[in-house]
Ligand SMILES: Nc1ncnc2c1ncn2[C@@H]1O[C@H](COP(=O)(O)OP(=O)(O)OP(=O)(O)O)[C@@H](O)[C@H]1O
């Protein structure tokens with residue numbers, strides 16, 4: 001069975017792309033067939049799953065995420081990347097993709113439709129949504145079955161949560177009945193900050209099981225792994241080991257919550 005996961009939060013810099021990168025590496029290591037789709041016109045994640053050079057040199061006709069909005073898309077090509085991960089990329093600062101934000105709202109269903117059959121080639125499809133509540137964000141979550149929301153404790157937590165909750169509720173009402181938020185993942189947690197502990201406690205009281213048990217701390221090795229586009233477990237240091245344990249535990253929990261079968265071999 002194919003599981004389609006969107007990582008979404010309208011707030012930027014909360015770790016969506018960094019966590020997708022490690023989740024894709026982990027799934028690939030477990031021999032799952034993984035497709036990553038970059039719905040963010042910055043193209044950040046694309047340059048990490050593939051290389052910057054590959055993204056800069058993409059042929060004109062290559063299927064990029066913008067092409068998924070084409071109502072008559074005939075063929076999808078994917079970029080075969082390191083560790084066997086496939087990618088439907090975004091070009092770097094893809095102006096054409098950004099213009100989708102101004103397209104009629106009904107176009108947000110096109111990526112879902114174009115991927116419906118193609119996605120069946122994969123065990124896991126992961127979609128990176130941009131930080132907004134616009135068409136690209138909506139198209140990303142409409143193409144998915146489940147949403148993981150990375151969340152950083154800040155003064156804007158309540159707005160981020162209500163933004164996503166409202167959108168999901170609306171989509172459920174207009175036909176996307178099975179769409180669900182599968183987990184809220186606290187990222188970049190600062191264990192030495194008392195207020196952050198209190199904020200998490202409050203969130204757990206309010207949101208119960210929606211909150212993932214695993215919490216990811218702010219660790220410089222996670223940023224290093226992103227920069228170097230490397231699985232964190234391949235970085236050799238004591239600090240990396242700790243970060244690796246925490247991340248893999250979080251990814252295992254994501255898989256458990258979303259029904260990804262990682263026992264395949
Ligand atoms: N737990 C962490 N500890 C330290 N650095 C982190 C952690 N999680 C993410 N980062 C780093 O924080 C930066 C922002 O993360 P990332 O780009 O993944 O956020 P994003 O939500 O995708 O942002 P955007 O919405 O702008 O695309 C990156 O440099 C990433 O490596």
Ligand SMILES: [Mg+2]
Pocket residue numbers: 016017018040044045128
């Ligand atoms: Mg990102």
